Amino acid sequence: MKITLNVWRQQNAQSSGRFETYVASNVSEHMSFLEMLDVVNTDLVKAGKEPIAFDHDCREGVCGSCGIVIGGRAHGPNRAIATCQLHMRTFRDGDTITLEPWRAKAFPVIKDLMVDxxxxxxxxxxxxxxxxxxxxxxxxxxxxxxxxxxxxxxxxxxxxxxxxxxxxxxxxxxxxxxxxxxxxxxxxxxxxxxxxxxxxxxxxxxxxxxxxxxxxxxxxxxxxxxxxxxxxxxxxxxxxxxxxxxxxxxxxxxxxx
Amino acid sequence: MNQLTAFVQSSVGKKIFMSLTGLFLCSFLLVHLVGNLTLLKNDGGAAFDAYSHFMSTNGAIRVLEVGLVLGFLVHICAGLLVWWQNRQARPTKYETYRLKDTTPWASRNTIVTGSIVLIFLVVHLQTFVGGLRFTENPPSAYALVASAFSSGWYSAFYVVALVLLGYHLRHGFQAAFQTLGLRNKRYGGLLDAIGVLFWLIVPIGFAILPVYFYFFHNVSDATMALGGI
Known part of the structure; x- marks a missing residue:
């Protein structure tokens, strides 16, 4: 699968953020959403760029660490799952997905998709x-x-x-x-x-x-x-x-x- | 801090005020509708004029009227305050936000439907309270209704405002019970059923009147009624 990501990048709470576009070209539909981000980050690190920061821990939907607004929906479009339980088969080849942090005054951005x-x-x-x-x-x-x-x-x-x-x-x-x-x-x-x-x-x-x-x-x-x-x-x-x-x-x- | 002050200033407290005043206004709508339906009685307006006379002269009604004005003011002020604070709670907006996928239109737009209903209320009071109580030699209440609804634009404005009132109550009625903590799995269905009375039947009941007067009540009747004062 080829997926285009429109990702919110923000250095810290004080700086103003902006969207950057990345293309993930070898995405397996069996990957979880976070595994897909891991692959994108590996490529970014190899290219000498700053990886996308996002919160995660257990990756099985019990810890409550992960959380990204994916295409305008918290934890993505599916019901009753955390971001880590979302799989790439939910999306179609060629999709463009916008990734944003939780946005609230009470949740200042720490970095990129991580919030406090x-x-x-x-x-x-x-x-x-x-x-x-x-x-x-x-x-x-x-x-x-x-x-x-x-x-x-x-x-x-x-x-x-x-x-x-x-x-x-x-x-x-x-x-x-x-x-x-x-x-x-x-x-x-x-x-x-x-x-x-x-x-x-x-x-x-x-x-x-x-x-x-x-x-x-x-x-x-x-x-x-x-x-x-x-x-x-x-x-x-x-x-x-x-x-x-x-x-x-x-x-x-x-x-x- | 004084406990009552803390209650009024809290998010839940403000909304409890909104829900109580909202339900009070719902009860007013029901009474107002029952009175208005006397307009449909084919007696040249005698029943409606008697009802109108009673409402504008009875002492108890005049006292309730003060409560009604206060109810409207508290509901509007609390609503605007909640709306304003809620705007502050998300300083950076989402680039893509698919709230449409998870919530009904009526729930997302109470401020819009409420504001238009408020504009309607001002126009409505100007026509009928202004036209009956603050005018020298006022016409009969029935004649005033008939002449107001002989205008197509005016009648259409009423129907549109009542549709929006329906949407406002579609959200508001169930939300009031949720805020008062009276909504649960056992009574949820019953409340939704009673809600239909308020968001569907009541607005339709009101909307029948401008439609009836515009299409089925000919002007000569209105003129006759005007001449009859």
Whole structure:
């Protein structure tokens, strides 16, 4: 296969980027998209040029590292896969494909197709955790959880934090990501201790990072490699409303003790 | 920070205001439509004039009217604010962006449909509230409707605006329930069914009126009604 690539090249966050065109002439349809980029990069290195920088790690759709907007679609045109799971047989011989990084104010470009997604880490630090007692390992099933609740929480927990929801959203909103995390922990008994504080803190951090507001387009759900449903966004909204209604004014504690 | 301030300023809070006011405006549409359908009663406008008189003189309605104006203002301001902030959230645009593949037209264009509906609202208020309440010797409400819709351009503008209102509600009605956290797998289908009432039946109901008056209501009737004041 012969594929023409229109790739976004940008030296760092400060510099302005531009598109450059590369032709990959010996592409096998069995290659994964990232393997095709590896071949293009090998040729670039041989020619003494700077290879295209892109994020990747496990290359089997579980780590959430990779992510390229391919032909205007986050993770490419197929449903329920990460960029690493996309294969060249999806495209036709002679196609021209535009490659761009996730574009959002909250995701500054590090280099070329790599973006800084630490905004999502800071949202997690703000409230995406549970309190546990130290000591011996607890029994696996010591706390009973109804099957359908566990299933729903598991569906939310499938989020790999790749940021495709932000990239796909016309508003650069991180609602599906935050919803998956809030929903997962709000459903489970282990998440109840911080339930009220968590949603308030995570939404606050999300807004502070410069992500947009959700406008219920559901482009996020369509592009999510793990098919996280927007019903989790409804649950986030419900949790947020609930938290605002039930939150007690906190007394200043003396501390120490 | 005060919790209420934080709520209003948050992304979710702003949208909860938008959804509540949006649903309130939907309820207004339904009441307005039921009243307007009295125009179709073949009694020379007696029923519609009585309805119009009641709406402009009843005290409770006048109080609700203030709420309605506030509802519109909050909905419009929150909508514009959300739209503006969302534009800031992606400073560098995509070279190719195939949002069309994954989202419906109505959901991508609420700001466009909403703005045109707002223009329609201004024209509509100027004609009917201006023409009945802020005019010396106003005509009967029925006569005013008949004469306004005797213009083809004016009637066509109404129909176009109502089609866009339909698209606005096609997105807005379900989105309001999503934002309020009331949409889930169990009720999603039911909400979509109720939504049809708002995005399809209500706009059609309103659009029947200019079409009916323009095509089937001859001018002499209108003149007679005008002469009858």
């Amino acid at each position: 997604r630490t905004a999502m880490d800071r949202i997690m630090q703000a409230g995406g955790y549970v309190s546990v007692k130290t000591g011996g390992v607890p029994d696996g099933n010591a706390i009973p959880i109804p099957k359908h609740v566990a299933d729903e929480a598991m569906d939310a927990a499938a989020c790999i934090g790749c940021g495709a929801c932000v990239a796909a959203c016309p508003n650069g909103s991180a609602m599906l990501f935050v919803a998956a995390k809030v929903s997962q922990l709000a459903l489970l008994p282990q998440g109840q201790v911080e339930r009220t504080e968590r949603v308030l803190k995570m939404v606050k951090q999300m807004d502070d990072e410069g992500f947009g507001n959700c406008s219920n387009n559901y482009a996020c759900e369509a592009e999510c490699p793990k098919e996280v449903s927007v019903t989790h966004i409804a649950r986030l909204n419900r949790e947020y409303l609930r938290a605002n209604l039930v939150k007690e004014e906190q007394k200043e504690s003396a501390g120490g003790a």
